[in-house]
Amino acid sequence: MMARRTAFTEMLRCTLLGHLHSRIAVLLAVVFIPAWIAVARLCAPGRPVLFSLHSAGVVVHARANQVSQVVNALAAVSLVIGFSMFMETFKAGEMDRRLVLAGYPRPQMLLAKISAAALISALLALYAAVLLRSSLPVTQLSPLVLALFSAGLAYGGIGLLLGSLVRGELEGFFFVIMLSLVDTGLQNPVLNVADITGLTVLPLYGANQSALAAAFTSVAPWFYGLPSLAWCAVTSALALSAFYVRTRSHCRIAPEAPV
Amino acid sequence: MSAEASQHAQRQSRLRISDVWKAYGRRDVLRGADLDVPRGALIGIVGENGTGKSTLLRIAVGQLAPDRGTVVRAGTVGYCPQRAVLNDSFTVAQHLRLFQLAYRLPDLTRAHELMDVLACADSGRQRAGELSGGTRQKLNLLLALMHDPCLLVLDEPYQGFDWDTHQRFWSLADRLRDQGRSIVVVSHLLHDRHHFDAIGHLREGRLDMEEPHG
Numbered sequence: 001m002m003a004r005r006t007a008f009t010e011m012l013r014c015t016l017l018g019h020l021h022s023r024i025a026v027l028l029a030v031v032f033i034p035a036w037i038a039v040a041r042l043c044a045p046g047r048p049v050l051f052s053l054h055s056a057g058v059v060v061h062a063r064a065n066q067v068s069q070v071v072n073a074l075a076a077v078s079l080v081i082g083f084s085m086f087m088e089t090f091k092a093g094e095m096d097r098r099l100v101l102a103g104y105p106r107p108q109m110l111l112a113k114i115s116a117a118a119l120i121s122a123l124l125a126l127y128a129a130v131l132l133r134s135s136l137p138v139t140q141l142s143p144l145v146l147a148l149f150s151a152g153l154a155y156g157g158i159g160l161l162l163g164s165l166v167r168g169e170l171e172g173f174f175f176v177i178m179l180s181l182v183d184t185g186l187q188n189p190v191l192n193v194a195d196i197t198g199l200t201v202l203p204l205y206g207a208n209q210s211a212l213a214a215a216f217t218s219v220a221p222w223f224y225g226l227p228s229l230a231w232c233a234v235t236s237a238l239a240l241s242a243f244y245v246r247t248r249s250h251c252r253i254a255p256e257a258p259v
Numbered sequence: 260m261s262a263e264a265s266q267h268a269q270r271q272s273r274l275r276i277s278d279v280w281k282a283y284g285r286r287d288v289l290r291g292a293d294l295d296v297p298r299g300a301l302i303g304i305v306g307e308n309g310t311g312k313s314t315l316l317r318i319a320v321g322q323l324a325p326d327r328g329t330v331v332r333a334g335t336v337g338y339c340p341q342r343a344v345l346n347d348s349f350t351v352a353q354h355l356r357l358f359q360l361a362y363r364l365p366d367l368t369r370a371h372e373l374m375d376v377l378a379c380a381d382s383g384r385q386r387a388g389e390l391s392g393g394t395r396q397k398l399n400l401l402l403a404l405m406h407d408p409c410l411l412v413l414d415e416p417y418q419g420f421d422w423d424t425h426q427r428f429w430s431l432a433d434r435l436r437d438q439g440r441s442i443v444v445v446s447h448l449l450h451d452r453h454h455f456d457a458i459g460h461l462r463e464g465r466l467d468m469e470e471p472h473g
Binding site: 003006007010011014017018021022088091092094095097098099100101102103104249250 | 318320321322323324325330338340344345346347348349353356357358360361362363386402406
């Protein structure tokens with residue numbers, strides 16, 4: 001029991017330090033999130049928009065550039081977490097398989113990676129929420145942090161799954177970018193495409209609804225964070241299954257006595 | 260121990276590969292390869308590029324499934340892949356710590372002894388991505404040896420070693436063989452052949468065993 005806990009904490013420590021030493025991931029987190037929010041603030045029109053928010057059950061009036069800032073913050077957090085988790089899982093793949101063949105417990109290894117994604121998501125969610133608050137009058141800060149956190153978790157799970165499945169870096173990058181573009185683009189009320197059926201199955205649907213409600217209404221639809229958490233749970237479970245398949249041993253082990 | 264029991268112990272197989280076949284797409288790489296590695300034997304595997312040496316070794320350690328045939332192993336195994344498999348973001352010390360946990364070792368005494376034997380500079384705090392090619396390969400080998408396994412499967416383990424480290428590696432391999440460990444090494448170098456008890460020549464997907472001086 002103790003050994004398994006140590007296997008978890010040691011892998012978590014190494015994974016977090018690995019993320020911290022990834023210059024591109026740190027640069028994306030520190031620069032890209034405020035830059036992407038600033039792009040929305042400066043480039044989106046200041047005209048008022050009117051949109052119906054299912055999570056809060058109300059019609060919201062807000063400025064287009066303020067709505068776009070919230071949507072861009074969600075996109076930036078999910079992109080950074082998705083990239084980081086994909087890169088870490090992809091680059092560490094061979095070494096992880098070697099560790100498992102040497103006897104490292106797989107559940108602890110995967111749990112440590114998911115926990116690292118959760119910790120980084122929490123940190124980036126707080127950072128993005130503070131940036132948003134300094135730029136627009138956010139009605140409820142805590143639900144906004146939670147919405148951004150659930151967005152990070154959803155894409156953290158997707159990054160983990162892609163890192164376990166795809167063969168090349170380009171495929172993973174392309175998938176994360178395209179999914180995030182479609183996800184946030186289709187759900188952006190400013191672009192007026194919010195009535196397309198099937199949006200509810202997108203990874204950021206719950207997080208988007210929660211974030212907009214937290215930013216522009218006094219309603220806190222907590223359970224709207226659940227679909228994004230479900231995305232994280234399902235993708236992580238699939239990543240664990242893929243990892244089990246890839247790291248199973250193919251030879252029969254005889255006892256130390258004669259074969 | 261009686262003489263018969265002693266002889267029996269000497270004959271124990273640490274690795275037995277029987278009639279193993281493997282194809283990549285329509286290209287057959289292994290076509291009924293057999294290999295028997297007894298206790299205390301140092302076996303060399305040679306062959307031209309692309310004849311399936313690394314495939315055979317990956318099948319031997321259970322990393323790859325054969326299309327047909329069986330692989331039976333006894334005891335612990337240490338596998339050193341041809342290309343250094345490390346995490347470039349982790350330091351040398353983190354690699355040792357993670358493999359210590361994987362092998363369930365109480366401490367890293369043997370790992371540090373091996374670092375001395377292989378003349379590894381004190382590079383504990385360096386990240387694997389910052390190491391020179393030779394030091395990466397030393398760490399790659401160290402991770403396969405640090406738990407003192409019964410069977411060592413080494414795929415060109417001395418690539419990038421200087422001559423002195425190359426000699427140190429063979430002294431270590433000879434000593435481990437004398438202690439009863441079984442070692443399989445893929446080698447390209449003609450001047451290494453005298454180290455082996457037997458050499459398996461991989462030709463057309465099959466292993467032909469021959470004496471090193473034959």
